[in-house]
Every structure is written in structure tokens, then in C-alpha cells.
Amino acid sequence: xxxxxxxxxxxxxxxxxxxxxxxxxxxxxxxxxxxxxxxxxxxxxxxxxxxxxxxxxxxxxxxxxxxxxxxxxxxxxxxxxxxxxxxxxxxxxxxxxxxxxxxxxxxxxxxxxxxxxxxxxxxxxxxxxxxxxxxxxxxxxxxxxxxxxxxxxxxxxxxxxxxxxxxxxxxxxxxxxxxxxxxxxxxxxxxxxxxxxxxxxxxxxxxxxxxxxxxxxxxxxxxxxxxxxxxxxxxxxxxxxxxxxxxxxxxxxxxxxxxxxxxxxxxxxxxxxxxxxxxxxxxxxxxxxxxxxxxxxxxxxxxxxxxxxxxxxxxxxxxxxxxxxxxxxxxxxxxxxxxxxxxxxxxxxxxxxxxxxxxxxxxxxxxxxxxxxxxxxxxxxxxxxxxxxxxxxxxxxxxxxxxxxxxxxxxxxxxxxxxx
Amino acid sequence: xxxxxxxxxxxxxxxxxxxxxxxxxxxxxxxxxxxxxxxxxxxxxxxxxxxxxxxxxxxxxxxxxxxxxxxxxxxxxxxxxxxxxxxxxxxxxxxxxxxxxxxxxxxxxxxxxxxxxxxxxxxxxxxxxxxxxxxxxxxxxxxxxxxxxxxxxxxxxxxxxxxxxxxxxxxxxxxxxxxxxxxxxxxxxxxxxxxxxxxxxxxxxxxxxxxxxxxxxxxxxxxxxxxxxxxxxxxxxxxxxxxxxxxxxxxxxxxxxxx
Numbered sequence: 001x002x003x004x005x006x007x008x009x010x011x012x013x014x015x016x017x018x019x020x021x022x023x024x025x026x027x028x029x030x031x032x033x034x035x036x037x038x039x040x041x042x043x044x045x046x047x048x049x050x051x052x053x054x055x056x057x058x059x060x061x062x063x064x065x066x067x068x069x070x071x072x073x074x075x076x077x078x079x080x081x082x083x084x085x086x087x088x089x090x091x092x093x094x095x096x097x098x099x100x101x102x103x104x105x106x107x108x109x110x111x112x113x114x115x116x117x118x119x120x121x122x123x124x125x126x127x128x129x130x131x132x133x134x135x136x137x138x139x140x141x142x143x144x145x146x147x148x149x150x151x152x153x154x155x156x157x158x159x160x161x162x163x164x165x166x167x168x169x170x171x172x173x174x175x176x177x178x179x180x181x182x183x184x185x186x187x188x189x190x191x192x193x194x195x196x197x198x199x200x201x202x203x204x205x206x207x208x209x210x211x212x213x214x215x216x217x218x219x220x221x222x223x224x225x226x227x228x229x230x231x232x233x234x235x236x237x238x239x240x241x242x243x244x245x246x247x248x249x250x251x252x253x254x255x256x257x258x259x260x261x262x263x264x265x266x267x268x269x270x271x272x273x274x275x276x277x278x279x280x281x282x283x284x285x286x287x288x289x290x291x292x293x294x295x296x297x298x299x300x301x302x303x304x305x306x307x308x309x310x311x312x313x314x315x316x317x318x319x320x321x322x323x324x325x326x327x328x329x330x331x332x333x334x335x336x337x338x339x340x341x342x343x344x345x346x347x348x349x350x351x352x353x354x355x356x357x358x359x360x361x362x363x364x365x366x367x368x369x370x371x372x373x374x375x376x377x378x379x380x381x382x383x384x385x386x387x388x389x390x391x392x393x394x395x396x397x398x399x400x401x402x403x404x405x406x407x408x409x410x411x412x413x414x415x416x417x418x419x420x
Numbered sequence: 421x422x423x424x425x426x427x428x429x430x431x432x433x434x435x436x437x438x439x440x441x442x443x444x445x446x447x448x449x450x451x452x453x454x455x456x457x458x459x460x461x462x463x464x465x466x467x468x469x470x471x472x473x474x475x476x477x478x479x480x481x482x483x484x485x486x487x488x489x490x491x492x493x494x495x496x497x498x499x500x501x502x503x504x505x506x507x508x509x510x511x512x513x514x515x516x517x518x519x520x521x522x523x524x525x526x527x528x529x530x531x532x533x534x535x536x537x538x539x540x541x542x543x544x545x546x547x548x549x550x551x552x553x554x555x556x557x558x559x560x561x562x563x564x565x566x567x568x569x570x571x572x573x574x575x576x577x578x579x580x581x582x583x584x585x586x587x588x589x590x591x592x593x594x595x596x597x598x599x600x601x602x603x604x605x606x607x608x609x610x611x612x613x614x615x616x617x618x619x620x621x622x623x624x625x626x627x628x629x630x631x632x633x634x635x636x637x638x639x640x641x642x643x644x645x646x647x648x649x650x651x652x653x654x655x656x657x658x659x660x661x662x663x664x665x666x667x668x669x670x671x672x673x674x675x676x677x678x679x
Contacts, residue, residue: 075487078560082487082492089646089649092646234675238671242664242667242671242672246661246665249660249661252657253657256657257654259650260646260650260653261647270564272560272564273564282599
């Protein structure tokens with residue numbers, strides 16, 4: 001928070017602000033000191049906000065025309081595509097928007113992993129982020145069920161059946177989730193309700209996410225603490241606003257290309273076949289953004305353990321601030337971590353790839369190795385690396401570039417002495 | 421950045437390798453030029469009108485088109501029959517309506533607002549008439565098949581004598597593009613089967629292409645306006661991006677740092 005008290009100029013402004021300090025908030029958001037060396041990987045926070053709002057606005061319009069009933073859902077989607085004015089545009093933005101949202105969130109998460117943004121004092125930001133990510137996956141899954149196509153129906157069947165792996169109460173939970181003895185109309189109506197609810201939960205958490213961010217301020221590519229405000233920072237407006245805006249426009253070009261020219265490429269053809277409980281599709285696959293976790297699920301032969309592995313793969317991220325024992329944030333100064341980081345990126349991409357393939361033969365073997373490595377990275381490599389790795393000297397500030405070599409190392413040592 | 425390219429090339433290799441593996445099992449679909457592909461892709465009006473003719477004379481006896489109305493035939497971006505033509509088409513069908521004031525159902529000639537008449541009353545009736553196989557509704561068929569238009573186009577021309585060793589049950593036919601090669605729909609098209617109103621020669625290839633184009637339109641009736649709007653939207657975004665880029669440079673020039 002900025003240290004000086006904001007006093008509105010106008011009399012009315014002062015009167016209002018004394019009662020509800022909205023102007024102080026606006027002033028804080030405008031002046032918010034931001035590290036000036038943020039690169040384009042930092043623009044995805046703004047892009048994600050745009051994605052969330054786009055999904056809520058288009059979703060609102062879709063909900064006006066959609067009918068959550070097992071006999072009418074598929075027809076109502078076709079009605080949107082054909083007869084609602086620009087219904088095709090709104091639906092394609094919403095459907096591709098989900099993919100764009102995940103694309104952006106994955107970049108956002110991996111940026112955080114690279115620059116150590118999850119480390120002290122930003123653990124709460126990170127954990128809220130993980131909860132948002134979990135809710136996003138829930139919202140995406142629920143939304144995919146709503147068109148009531150074959151993949152909707154069978155995806156819902158497969159995912160809800162995962163709960164049956166829970167000992168003793170599993171079957172009961174599944175029946176409770178379905179609202180019956182199979183995925184049917186009661187399932188669809190509750191999925192629709194929850195799909196409508198979750199984005200607003202996410203919105204609330206996003207406010208907390210940003211609030212928590214504004215307490216310590218942004219991390220930065222160098223990963224060192226900086227004095228705020230100082231010559232290392234710029235005010236959020238106009239510097240970061242225009243830069244985020246530029247990046248957002250680039251992102252929107254990609255988005256528009258999907259919406260207007262390949263609107264169905266990220267979906268599955270089977271979802272244009274109306275749900276039929278009597279016909280199972282040849283391959284049941286989730287949307288691309290859930291594939292790595294699907295691969296982890298299938299790589300474990302036991303159903304319960306598979307579910308546990310899949311959930312742990314996500315929840316392990318919440319423990320990351322404590323699993324990573326290194327005090328250095330940015331991978332720029334961690335030569336070994338940098339290598340492991342890229343191996344992890346490749347590992348997750350491989351998991352995503354084998355998740356789309358049938359779970360047999362070579363694919364299954366690759367999935368198992370990649371799953372094992374995923375957990376190895378977080379549970380073994382990261383904790384040990386923090387103690388063993390010889391990191392490079394940190395610069396004293398952003399404006400002071402690393403001069404390299406011994407002189408700078410001495411500076412860092414001096415600083416440590418000074419701090420002690 | 422260097423690492424990024426490393427990963428990227430690794431991925432390209434991975435995917436390249438895997439598609440090669442997959443290709444060994446798959447048959448290549450027949451290729452043809454589709455006028456509706458590409459940035460400015462539009463439907464070939466003649467092909468849509470001919471395709472409608474093939475649909476209504478050949479396919480419609482078994483396959484429904486439940487999301488289409490006769491009015492769609494006269495709408496912009498579609499086959500663009502004149503309103504009079506579309507009315508004539510609609511009225512050539514008997515539509516059941518009612519109940520009337522006496523509580524009776526009755527039939528009347530179709531109107532523009534009517535949905536395409538269904539060949540069977542329900543799925544069971546369709547199955548009973550087709551040896552247990554349900555001829556799928558064709559409204560969104562192109563989008564419901566992995567290979568899209570190329571698949572449908574190939575399938576219509578893919579009937580062959582079964583290779584030695586393959587035995588077919590009664591009412592099952594061999595098609596080299598069908599998943600598992602066994603299909604319950606007999607070969608429908610033969611040269612000169614329909615007599616095109618515009619005088620085009622009705623070869624199997626021509627009819628396949630026309631009817632597939634028609635099916636693409638029925639699955640994506642707003643494809644043309646989507647392409648038009650997409651081009652405008654992307655050009656607009658690019659111009660705006662360039663302007664914002666220069667504003668950004670200008671604003672950041674006050675700070676001595678690179679962005």
C-alpha cells in the first residue's frame with residue numbers, strides 16, 4: 001500500500017471518501033508501484049481477468065437461451081447456433097474462451113514456477129490461485145456437460161464415477177451426485193446451477209488474489225525484494241495498463257482466430273451427437289486442458305489410488321512454497337533449477353499428450369514414467385535442490401544490473417553482513 | 421527464450437513422430453477443393469442447391485434434418501433459393517398439424533416456418549425400417565464426425581467389394597472409409613441418379629461433393645458471416661494492436677528501461 005494518505009480534491013469527494021474510501025482504493029490501484037522490469041509473462045494476470053469477464057458475460061447471454069433439460073439441452077444449443085441473433089458467436093466465444101482461459105492460466109502458473117512467485121511472502125496469493133485453478137477445472141467440466149452431447153454425457157459418467165472409488169461411501173456419494181441411479185436430468189440441472197455459481201466464486205477469489213498481491217507487491221524477473229516506490233518501480237497506470245493492454249490485444253488476435261476460423265478444433269466431434277446412454281463412444285477423452293491429470297489417473301492400475309494420484313498432483317502445488325527450500329526466487333539465478341524446470345514443462349506436455357492417447361502399450365509406459373517424474377520433481381528434487389544448488393549472485397536492485405563475477409558476489413556478501 | 425525453442429522443437433518432433441505412427445493405420449480421405457475453407461471461404465450457391473436436391477431425392481427417405489426449416493433454404497448464406505422457390509418446396513411436403521377445433525390432427529401443405537419433415541415418426545420406427553440401424557440425423561453430421569467434410573465425401577464414394585477373408589452379414593456393406601469398414605447403409609449414389617435442374621452432370625463424385633457442401637451448410641449455417649466478421653475483427657485488432665504498441669513505446673520512453 002502506498003504510504004501517503006490520499007485526500008480527494010473536491011469537497012464532495014472528500015465527504016464521500018470519508019464514508020466509503022472508494023477513491024482511496026482507486027488511487028491505490030492507479031499509483032500501485034510495480035517493478036519496472038516485469039516481462040510479458042507478467043501480462044497474463046490481466047489477460048486472465050479479461051477471460052473471466054468474457055466467460056461471465058457470454059455465459060449470462062447463453063443462459064438466457066439454454067434449457068437445462070435432458071430432452072431439450074442439445075436442441076436449445078442448436079437453437080442458439082442457428083436462430084439466436086449472433087448466438088453462434090456468443091457460444092463459440094464461450095466454448096473457445098474456456099480453452100483460452102486455461103491456456104492463459106497455464107502460462108500464469110508456469111511463470112510463477114519459473115520466477116518463484118509462490119515463495120514467501122506470497123504463499124497466500126499462490127494458494128488462492130490454486131483454489132481458483134481447481135474451481136476453474138470444476139467449472140470447465142460442468143460446462144462441458146451442458147450441451148448434452150455424447151462426450152458431455154460420458155465425460156460426466158466417467159468423472160462422477162471416480163467418487164465410487166472412495167471406500168464404503170463411494171457408491172452412495174455417486175448416487176447422491178447424480179440425483180438418481182445414472183447421469184440423467186437431475187444431474188444436468190444441478191450441473192447447470194453449479195456451473196452458473198462457480199464463476200462468481202472465482203470472481204470473489206480473484207479479488208482476494210489481487211488484494212493479497214497488493215500487500216507485498218509483485219514479484220519480478222530478478223526475484224529480489226525491492227523498495228516501493230523507488231526508481232525500481234513504475235506506477236501501475238499508465239505504464240502497466242498500456243503494456244497489459246498491448247499483450248491482451250495480441251492474445252485476442254489468437255482468440256479471434258480460433259473463434260472465427262477453427263471454432264470446433266479444440267472440441268470433440270462426438271459432442272455434436274446427442275447424448276445416448278445406450279451407446280458408449282470409442283474413446284472417452286476430456287478437454288485438452290485436463291489431459292495431463294487424466295494421464296496420471298489412468299497410469300495407476302488401482303482405481304482409488306489413481307484418483308488419489310490425480311488429486312495429489314494438483315494439491316501438491318499448494319504445498320509448493322514449503323517443498324521448494326531454496327531462498328532464491330528467480331530461476332534466472334538458479335542454474336540447476338532452471339534445467340529441472342524445463343524438464344517439468346516437457347513432462348507435463350508429455351502427460352497431456354499421452355492423456356489423449358489410448359491407455360495401452362507404449363503410451364501407458366510413458367504415462368507411468370512421466371507421472372513418477374512429476375511427483376519426483378516436487379517431492380524429491382525441489383527440496384534437495386534448495387540445499388545443494390550453487391546459485392548465482394543476486395543483484396542489489398533492478399536498476400543495478402549484475403556486473404558478474406566476484407565483485408558482485410562480494411557486494412551480496414556485504415549486504416548480508418549489513419543485514420545481519 | 422533459447423530453452424523455449426528447445427522445448428518447442430522437441431514437441432514438434434514428438435507430434436510429428438506420433439502422427440506418422442497414426443497414419444500407418446488410417447486411410448487417407450479423398451481430397452477435393454472446398455470453396456468454404458480459408459479466410460474468405462464461401463459456399464458455392466450452385467453446389468448447395470444441387471446438394472439440397474440430392475438430399476431430398478436420395479438421403480431424405482431415411483435421414484432426418486430436424487434442425488432445418490424450409491425458411492432456411494431462402495436465407496442469406498445458404499442455398500439462397502428465392503422465397504417463392506422455398507415456399508414451393510415447403511408446400512410440396514405434407515405436414516401433420518393440429519389438433520384443430522374438433523380435436524383432430526390433420527395434414528396440410530408445408531409452410532416456410534415448418535421444420536423439415538422427418539422420414540420416420542421416431543427412432544424405433546427408423547430402426548425397424550433399417551435392419552436395426554438408426555440413420556443419424558444429418559443436421560450437424562459434418563461436425564459430429566472426426567474427419568468432417570472429407571470423411572463424408574470419401575464415405576459416399578468408399579463402397580467396395582470386401583477384400584478376401586472379410587465376410588459380411590446380411591444388410592452390412594463394405595466401405596473403406598467407415599470406422600471398422602462395416603456400414604449398414606448400402607451404396608446410395610450411382611452416376612446419373614438424379615437429374616440436376618441446372619444441367620450439371622450427376623456423377624457420383626459431383627453428387628458427393630454437392631451433398632457434402634449442403635451438409636456443411638446445414639451444420640454451420642452462419643459460416644459465411646462468421647468468416648466475414650472474423651476477417652474484419654482480426655484486421656481491426658491488428659491495427660489497434662499496432663497503435664497501442666506505439667503508444668506504449670511513447671509512454672515507456674519516459675522511463676529509461678527496455679520493455
